[in-house]
Amino acid sequence: MTEPACRFCRAPLGLPVLDLGSQPLSNAYLSPADLAAGRERSFPLRLRVCACCLLVQVDDSVPPKAIFDGDYAYFSSFSESWLAHCRRYAADSVARFGLGPTSQVLEVASNDGYLLQFFADAGVPVLGIEPTANTAAVAQAKGVPTEVRFFDEATGRDLAARGFAADLVHGANVLAHVPDIRGFVAGFPHVLKADGTLTLEFPHLLCMIERVQFDTIYHEHFSYLSLLVVEAVLGTAGLRVYDVERLQTHGGSLRLFCCHVEAPFIEAQAVDRLRLAEREAGLADVATYTTFAARVDDVRRAFVTFLDDARRDGLRVAAYGAAAKGNTFLNSCGTTAEDVVCVFDRSPHKQGKLLPGSHVPVLDPAKASEVRPDLLLILPWNLRTEIMRQMDDVRRWGCRFVTVAPEVEVTA
Numbered sequence: 001m002t003e004p005a006c007r008f009c010r011a012p013l014g015l016p017v018l019d020l021g022s023q024p025l026s027n028a029y030l031s032p033a034d035l036a037a038g039r040e041r042s043f044p045l046r047l048r049v050c051a052c053c054l055l056v057q058v059d060d061s062v063p064p065k066a067i068f069d070g071d072y073a074y075f076s077s078f079s080e081s082w083l084a085h086c087r088r089y090a091a092d093s094v095a096r097f098g099l100g101p102t103s104q105v106l107e108v109a110s111n112d113g114y115l116l117q118f119f120a121d122a123g124v125p126v127l128g129i130e131p132t133a134n135t136a137a138v139a140q141a142k143g144v145p146t147e148v149r150f151f152d153e154a155t156g157r158d159l160a161a162r163g164f165a166a167d168l169v170h171g172a173n174v175l176a177h178v179p180d181i182r183g184f185v186a187g188f189p190h191v192l193k194a195d196g197t198l199t200l201e202f203p204h205l206l207c208m209i210e211r212v213q214f215d216t217i218y219h220e221h222f223s224y225l226s227l228l229v230v231e232a233v234l235g236t237a238g239l240r241v242y243d244v245e246r247l248q249t250h251g252g253s254l255r256l257f258c259c260h261v262e263a264p265f266i267e268a269q270a271v272d273r274l275r276l277a278e279r280e281a282g283l284a285d286v287a288t289y290t291t292f293a294a295r296v297d298d299v300r301r302a303f304v305t306f307l308d309d310a311r312r313d314g315l316r317v318a319a320y321g322a323a324a325k326g327n328t329f330l331n332s333c334g335t336t337a338e339d340v341v342c343v344f345d346r347s348p349h350k351q352g353k354l355l356p357g358s359h360v361p362v363l364d365p366a367k368a369s370e371v372r373p374d375l376l377l378i379l380p381w382n383l384r385t386e387i388m389r390q391m392d393d394v395r396r397w398g399c400r401f402v403t404v405a406p407e408v409e410v411t412a
């Protein structure tokens, strides 16, 4: 087998810094019939770091068709805190950039239009680019103009040729999810006005490393990003970062404000402060990544011990949140439906299905009083407060809440 090349700088990558074994796609929820028919495929999940540009990435082990085929189980509109985050972002942007009826907002990977609808409600013209047909159709149905296609340099050129130019271009949780990060970023200069702003949000590698958030690693999450590396990627497209905000979303994310290199924006001090923080945390040193696997093993061992103890004490463990990150976590710990009896999730698209790999059944949270678990494991730990509030009822029979990384924590 040939050594894989870095998806940004094309340098050959060395050995994996973390090998999570063979895993199914994190969004490949199964019906019981799929399982009976043996329709589950697994692919190696390995994390590597490029010694040249320091981009942390997973291997391209999955045929791209397998990733985007079939039912796309993730509809963004189901998390309340995420919707509130988007509403705030839209309101802040309208104020900060003075957007109005003559402005244009573009979102790449616009999903079901959950974000653009807030701009549209404020009277700002919007356009979404979304490669998944069924989610784009939901956006169209609520009046959010959406083109069904991938965003890349060809799409950027095509939009520009049609006279399209945006005052604000937004990409939330998409930069980390594109296989060709360089080709993707190359599309932005074509669609951004000379004084326009590009905002990008992505989970921050610094948080993944500091808090051992290895559950954020999955096949479709190709790159694990720092300011350090993203500045280099943007530079290849003639773009630069002029401001940055650190967000609590997804367990710690960055929102970068970017512009054309020659645009008149003055760089905020926050940018330099973050560059320094990343260096101090060792993100510029390869050794930081090569020691990550041992820290992951500690978390996995602690969780397996927790499950063993629960079984010994005759306690019934259920989970909450059928999210991608939960699947990586459960599968890399070898968890099955014998350890975790079910997972509650509010998305009707997931209820009645089985989690990929672990085959834990997904149930409507309304069924919690029938299952009556003793321990409720919160898989999307970043939504812990929201979930504990939603599931408060389980306390009636003494059920306790559990979160795992970086340590197992049980809350009554």
Ligand SMILES: [Zn+2]
Residues within 6 Å of the ligand: 006, 007, 008, 009, 010, 011, 050, 051, 052, 053, 054, 055
């Ligand atoms: Zn590289």
